Amino acid sequence: MDLPLITLLDRMNLQTESHPVCPRTLLVKGIRFLSEHTERLKKDYLYIGPAIPKRAEYERGTAALVCKLEGNPGFFAFQLSEGEEVSYIFNQAQDVLEEMNQWEEQLKELIYGQKGLQEMMQLFSKIMGNPAYLVDSSFKVLAIDQAPVLSEISAIWKHLVTYGYLSYDILDQMRRADEIRLMDSYEKAVIFHLDSFNNPFINYNLRWEGKIRGHLFIVGYFKKITPGDVAYADHLGRLVLLALEKDMKYSISRGKDYENFIHHVVSGTLREKEEIHRQLAPLMWDMEGKYCVMRYLPEEEDEIQTEVMCAELENMHSSKPVIMDGEIVTIFSLEGAKGIEKLEKLLEEFIERNGGYAGLSDEFDGFYRSAVYYRQALICLDMGRELLKKPFVSYRHYAVLHLLFMGQKNVDMKMVCDKTVFRLLDYDREHHTEYCRTLEVYIRNERNIGAAAEELYIHRNTLLYRIARLKYLTGVDLDDYQTRVRLGVSFYIVRYLIGI
Structure with missing residues (x-):
C-alpha cells in the first residue's frame, strides 16, 4: 500500500531535530537503505541512511531520514536525533510498513x-x-x-x-x-x-x-x-x-435531520418521555399538543418524486414527513384552527394529484403517543388497499370496520347481523325497492328526516312513508338504542365484509 509518510513517522515516534512540514500527499510504498553509492532516489520510497550523497539525483515525491543533513536537498528530508542508530530506524520503519500492509490486506478481504x-x-x-x-x-x-x-x-x-x-x-x-x-x-x-x-x-x-x-x-x-x-x-x-x-445493500442517501428521531418515535423504539421531550424542543412542537399520523404509499418508486412529495406535505400543513421503507410517514400538528377535517380534505386532494394510498390516524393528545396512532395509520392503509379499494382512509370514519375486520377471522359475521337487514335485502330484490338503503341512511343520519332525505334525493314525505313501511314489514323498533347500534354494525358488515 501507499502509506502517508506522516503516518509512518507518527507510528515510529520519531523525534527529529529538523522537521519540515510533511504534506499528506507524500506517500511511502517501500523502505530503502541510503548509502554513499546511491545514485538516484525514486518517488514513493523512504530512504534511510547516514547522509544524502552529494551527487545523487532524486525524483519528485521522494523522502529521506538521515543522521546528518547539510543544506536543502530539494526534497523532504528529516534529520534523526543524535544517537539514533540507522539500522534500528531502518528496521523500525520496515516493521511499521509491514504492519500497515497487513492491516490493508485484512481490510481488502472484508471489502471484497x-x-x-x-x-x-x-x-x-x-x-x-x-x-x-x-x-x-x-x-x-x-x-x-x-x-x-x-x-x-x-x-x-x-x-x-x-x-x-x-x-x-x-x-x-x-x-x-x-x-x-x-x-x-x-x-x-x-x-x-x-x-x-x-x-x-x-x-x-x-x-x-x-x-x-x-x-x-x-x-x-x-x-x-x-x-x-x-x-x-x-x-x-x-x-x-x-x-x-x-455492497449495494448499504443505501446511504441524505434525509432530514429529524428522520431518525421520528422513525424511533413512531416505531416505538424511543419511549422515554424525557428523551422525546428533549429532542422535540428544537422542532417547536408541544409535547402535549394535538397530532395525527399518516402513512402514504406512493404510486411509483421514484426517489426524486418522493422527495418532492415530502416537501409538498411539509408546506401544505404543519408537518414532519420522513421516508421509511420507500413510504412517507408524516406527523401533523393540529394546534390552533387546523382541525383534522381540513387536513382530510387537503390529503384527499394530495392523493388525487399524486396517486397511491394513504391511511390517517385519529387526532390524539401527546406527541409521545405517536407509536399507538401510527399503527392506526398502518391499519387504514391496509384496509384502503385490500378491503375498501379507497386511496385515502381516515381511521375516525372506519374504526368500527376495523373491529369487524379483525373479528371476522374468528366469527361468521352473518350471525352478528340484525335479521331486519336480511329481510329488507330480500324484499328489495323481489320488489325492486330501496328499503334497506333507506334504513341505512336514516340510521347513519341519526334519524334526522331532513338530512336523510337530502342524501337520498327524495322528498321528506316519501322518506316518512318508507320508514313507516319498513317498520311494518320487519317489526323493527327504531326507538330502541341497542337496536339502532346493531343495525349500524350490520350495515358495515353487509357493505364491506360480506359483499351483499
Missing part, C-alpha cells in the same frame, strides 16, 4: 468478501487506537465500534451507541453554530474540536456523485489524535466508499 461495515469499523478502531463510527448523511449509524465503556464517553457519542443516531436537538445546535456547514466544507479528513462535542474527532465526508452521503468519525478519547491519524483517515474513508460500492 462483503463482510459488512460493522467488521470494518471494528478493524478501523484497532488500527487507529480510537473508536470508529460510520453514519449516513442524516447521522444515523451504519456501523459503530461498541467497545467503549459508556461512562467514559461524552453524552453525544453515548447517544450514537445507545440509540443508533444523533439526536435532532444536537443537530439543531450544530447547525445554529454553523458546525455542520463547516464539517461539510472539507474534501479531506479533518480533526475537529467543536463546542457540541466533548471529544476531538476526525471527520471524513463520504462523497458520492458530488453529494455528501455520510461521515466517517474517529473519536479521540483513548489516545491523542495525531496528524498521521488524520492523513490515514483519508485512506480509510476511500475504503469505506469502495465497500459501499461493492
Whole structure:
C-alpha cells in the first residue's frame, strides 16, 4: 500500500531535530537503505541512511531520514536525533510498513468478501487506537465500534451507541453554530474540536456523485489524535466508499435531520418521555399538543418524486414527513384552527394529484403517543388497499370496520347481523325497492328526516312513508338504542365484509 509518510513517522515516534512540514500527499510504498553509492532516489520510497550523497539525483515525491543533513536537498528530508542508530530506524520503519500492509490486506478481504461495515469499523478502531463510527448523511449509524465503556464517553457519542443516531436537538445546535456547514466544507479528513462535542474527532465526508452521503468519525478519547491519524483517515474513508460500492445493500442517501428521531418515535423504539421531550424542543412542537399520523404509499418508486412529495406535505400543513421503507410517514400538528377535517380534505386532494394510498390516524393528545396512532395509520392503509379499494382512509370514519375486520377471522359475521337487514335485502330484490338503503341512511343520519332525505334525493314525505313501511314489514323498533347500534354494525358488515 501507499502509506502517508506522516503516518509512518507518527507510528515510529520519531523525534527529529529538523522537521519540515510533511504534506499528506507524500506517500511511502517501500523502505530503502541510503548509502554513499546511491545514485538516484525514486518517488514513493523512504530512504534511510547516514547522509544524502552529494551527487545523487532524486525524483519528485521522494523522502529521506538521515543522521546528518547539510543544506536543502530539494526534497523532504528529516534529520534523526543524535544517537539514533540507522539500522534500528531502518528496521523500525520496515516493521511499521509491514504492519500497515497487513492491516490493508485484512481490510481488502472484508471489502471484497462483503463482510459488512460493522467488521470494518471494528478493524478501523484497532488500527487507529480510537473508536470508529460510520453514519449516513442524516447521522444515523451504519456501523459503530461498541467497545467503549459508556461512562467514559461524552453524552453525544453515548447517544450514537445507545440509540443508533444523533439526536435532532444536537443537530439543531450544530447547525445554529454553523458546525455542520463547516464539517461539510472539507474534501479531506479533518480533526475537529467543536463546542457540541466533548471529544476531538476526525471527520471524513463520504462523497458520492458530488453529494455528501455520510461521515466517517474517529473519536479521540483513548489516545491523542495525531496528524498521521488524520492523513490515514483519508485512506480509510476511500475504503469505506469502495465497500459501499461493492455492497449495494448499504443505501446511504441524505434525509432530514429529524428522520431518525421520528422513525424511533413512531416505531416505538424511543419511549422515554424525557428523551422525546428533549429532542422535540428544537422542532417547536408541544409535547402535549394535538397530532395525527399518516402513512402514504406512493404510486411509483421514484426517489426524486418522493422527495418532492415530502416537501409538498411539509408546506401544505404543519408537518414532519420522513421516508421509511420507500413510504412517507408524516406527523401533523393540529394546534390552533387546523382541525383534522381540513387536513382530510387537503390529503384527499394530495392523493388525487399524486396517486397511491394513504391511511390517517385519529387526532390524539401527546406527541409521545405517536407509536399507538401510527399503527392506526398502518391499519387504514391496509384496509384502503385490500378491503375498501379507497386511496385515502381516515381511521375516525372506519374504526368500527376495523373491529369487524379483525373479528371476522374468528366469527361468521352473518350471525352478528340484525335479521331486519336480511329481510329488507330480500324484499328489495323481489320488489325492486330501496328499503334497506333507506334504513341505512336514516340510521347513519341519526334519524334526522331532513338530512336523510337530502342524501337520498327524495322528498321528506316519501322518506316518512318508507320508514313507516319498513317498520311494518320487519317489526323493527327504531326507538330502541341497542337496536339502532346493531343495525349500524350490520350495515358495515353487509357493505364491506360480506359483499351483499
